[in-house]
Amino acid sequence: MADYRVPLKDMSFLLFDVFKADAMWQQLPKLAENVDKDTAEAILQECAKIAEQEIAPISQQGHETGVSFNHGDVTTAPGFKDAFNTYVEGGWPALGGDPQYGGMGMPKILTAQHEEMLCSADISFTLYPVLTAGAALSLAKHGSEELKQRYLTRMYAGDWSASMCLTESHAGSDLGIIRTKAIPQDDGSYSITGSKIFITGGEHDLTENIVHLVLAKLPDAPAGPRGISLFLVPKFHVNDDETLGERNNVSCGSIEHKMGINASATCVMNFDGAKGYLIGELNKGLACMFTMMNFERIGVGIQGLGAAVRSYQNALEYAKDRLQGKAATGLKNIGKEADSIMVHGDVRRMLLNMKALNEGSRALSTYIAMQLDYATYGEGEQQAKGEALAALMTPLAKAFFTDLGFENTVTGQQVFGGHGFIREWGQEQLVRDARITQIYEGTNGIQAMDLLARKVVGSKGQLMQVFIDEMRAYINENQNDNMQEFIEPLTTAVDDLVELSDYLLEKSTHNVNEIGAAANDYLHVFGYTAMAFVWAKMAAVALAKQATGDDFYESKLKTARYYFTRLLPRRISLIASAKSGCDVLFDIDDDLF
Numbered sequence: 001m002a003d004y005r006v007p008l009k010d011m012s013f014l015l016f017d018v019f020k021a022d023a024m025w026q027q028l029p030k031l032a033e034n035v036d037k038d039t040a041e042a043i044l045q046e047c048a049k050i051a052e053q054e055i056a057p058i059s060q061q062g063h064e065t066g067v068s069f070n071h072g073d074v075t076t077a078p079g080f081k082d083a084f085n086t087y088v089e090g091g092w093p094a095l096g097g098d099p100q101y102g103g104m105g106m107p108k109i110l111t112a113q114h115e116e117m118l119c120s121a122d123i124s125f126t127l128y129p130v131l132t133a134g135a136a137l138s139l140a141k142h143g144s145e146e147l148k149q150r151y152l153t154r155m156y157a158g159d160w161s162a163s164m165c166l167t168e169s170h171a172g173s174d175l176g177i178i179r180t181k182a183i184p185q186d187d188g189s190y191s192i193t194g195s196k197i198f199i200t201g202g203e204h205d206l207t208e209n210i211v212h213l214v215l216a217k218l219p220d221a222p223a224g225p226r227g228i229s230l231f232l233v234p235k236f237h238v239n240d241d242e243t244l245g246e247r248n249n250v251s252c253g254s255i256e257h258k259m260g261i262n263a264s265a266t267c268v269m270n271f272d273g274a275k276g277y278l279i280g281e282l283n284k285g286l287a288c289m290f291t292m293m294n295f296e297r298i299g300v301g302i303q304g305l306g307a308a309v310r311s312y313q314n315a316l317e318y319a320k321d322r323l324q325g326k327a328a329t330g331l332k333n334i335g336k337e338a339d340s341i342m343v344h345g346d347v348r349r350m351l352l353n354m355k356a357l358n359e360g361s362r363a364l365s366t367y368i369a370m371q372l373d374y375a376t377y378g379e380g381e382q383q384a385k386g387e388a389l390a391a392l393m394t395p396l397a398k399a400f401f402t403d404l405g406f407e408n409t410v411t412g413q414q415v416f417g418g419h420g421f422i423r424e425w426g427q428e429q430l431v432r433d434a435r436i437t438q439i440y441e442g443t444n445g446i447q448a449m450d451l452l453a454r455k456v457v458g459s460k461g462q463l464m465q466v467f468i469d470e471m472r473a474y475i476n477e478n479q480n481d482n483m484q485e486f487i488e489p490l491t492t493a494v495d496d497l498v499e500l501s502d503y504l505l506e507k508s509t510h511n512v513n514e515i516g517a518a519a520n521d522y523l524h525v526f527g528y529t530a531m532a533f534v535w536a537k538m539a540a541v542a543l544a545k546q547a548t549g550d551d552f553y554e555s556k557l558k559t560a561r562y563y564f565t566r567l568l569p570r571r572i573s574l575i576a577s578a579k580s581g582c583d584v585l586f587d588i589d590d591d592l593f
């Protein structure tokens, strides 16, 4: 496998040339205190060292060895503990955390790049710190002052990690039917009893304590999602002097044997009257958990991208070396018996698909991260717009980037021919690791429904209108000869997205099944259009900087042309499919399948 190299230049291009993150930080006083361009560049460079030198080298061994289970204890793969300690010593768990409790308060637009680097290096490793970061976010937003003082500081310090305990054997997508019970105790705590499955990082040997965020219901709670509460359940109790006390009644019953992310512990967690503490208000637990879940959803999108970036780097190096066949126009490699496979149109197609979709996904994830920063740190109209766009685009980030991530890891495997199927080369690991990203944290089918049913139909198109207005304003500002090759197809794509949205809004008023039938195609139409918007932005900067003679901008421009010519047209067949209606799905009886 090629050594992983963090695409630092592209990240810096996006942050400072395309999205002008430094100007945004200056505008937002809470961020201006913590970050400027020099700090951000230094953070990216230091983080790249950890990803390239500490985490990427242990990835393949982790895939081969996996985690082991012994009487309730879980041992992580060789090298994981040392790499985790180095990560903690570098202060990385605090990166996006609340400064009041020891966090560094860095914006999402920066931490999104950090997450991508870690995921390209190894998704399994990354799951341990990113779940902790997501849990910390929920605790910081909804927890009592006492809980925050006691737990948040140690989570940011990297002493303690966290897990997210939602899923039960009979309750996955439908959390309203969970059975885990919470019984109020005289001391104000709750006794938690139930069994959770598929819990990432539920048990392991990386940290001395694990903070579980658990969804449960009080005996008299309303039925469905409105009766769910959120509890913090520590593996070890914490004494008043902040030392660790007795073990709580929570244990790992077993771990799963999986298709991928082998070095991530996926645990059955049993709560047998474990002591838990309420986070937020009773029966409002799902909303509190959504603070974490929305963070993780964007993070899972970035996992898909991370795996695809690694796969592309490997495939490119391999394609340059592999000699097979001759160029259609005659042998180019004079004196050799064959050309490198880079001469073949189909190999170039595969590599350019990966390059254009990866760079487009990175740009779009950076744009979405920026909206989250406006939502968190902005004020007034700017904040409201950030909130609207972040809400609209969270399901898009999760599903679109992971569908493309999986497609790209398979493409990267294909570039290797038979060697892609052989474990030694590492491409099969990336396919396996990327596959789960389409499933967990709400399947991509659920994300598509969230986008079309809740965000688009649910807001009567208002959230989508915020994004359409932004794209139209950009189109109007960039009506010049140089940009026409991008602005024209972008305009058509935006017009078609508006038309499709209106069409589905209208159709759904007659038959609600139209939403579920169209949701997946709709999400992808939206995704390719949004990606065209950020590719146009990148092309505009590349055009302006072309005169510098730097190859980076030439490559960007040519990749933009590839995106608009070969990939954006995918939306045309998706639109036809989205409009085909629900009858063909529901007119066939179940026993005729």
Ligand SMILES: Cc1cc2nc3c(=O)[nH]c(=O)nc-3n(C[C@H](O)[C@H](O)[C@H](O)COP(=O)(O)OP(=O)(O)OC[C@H]3O[C@@H](n4cnc5c(N)ncnc54)[C@H](O)[C@@H]3O)c2cc1C
Binding pocket: 164, 165, 166, 167, 171, 172, 173, 174, 197, 198, 199, 200, 201, 258, 266, 436, 439, 440, 441, 442, 443, 444, 445, 446, 449
């Ligand atoms: C490796 C791994 C790690 C995980 N980590 C965690 C974790 O840390 N914490 C945690 O709580 N959970 C975790 N999960 C659970 C994961 O989030 C769920 O598996 C996932 O949300 C889907 O739930 P399910 O498996 O019960 O599938 P189901 O809900 O049974 O879904 C089955 C199929 O039906 C579709 N479907 C279901 N309902 C609808 C609907 N309303 N509309 C359209 N389609 C629908 C789904 O899209 C899917 O295709 C993990 C799972 C795995 C495999």
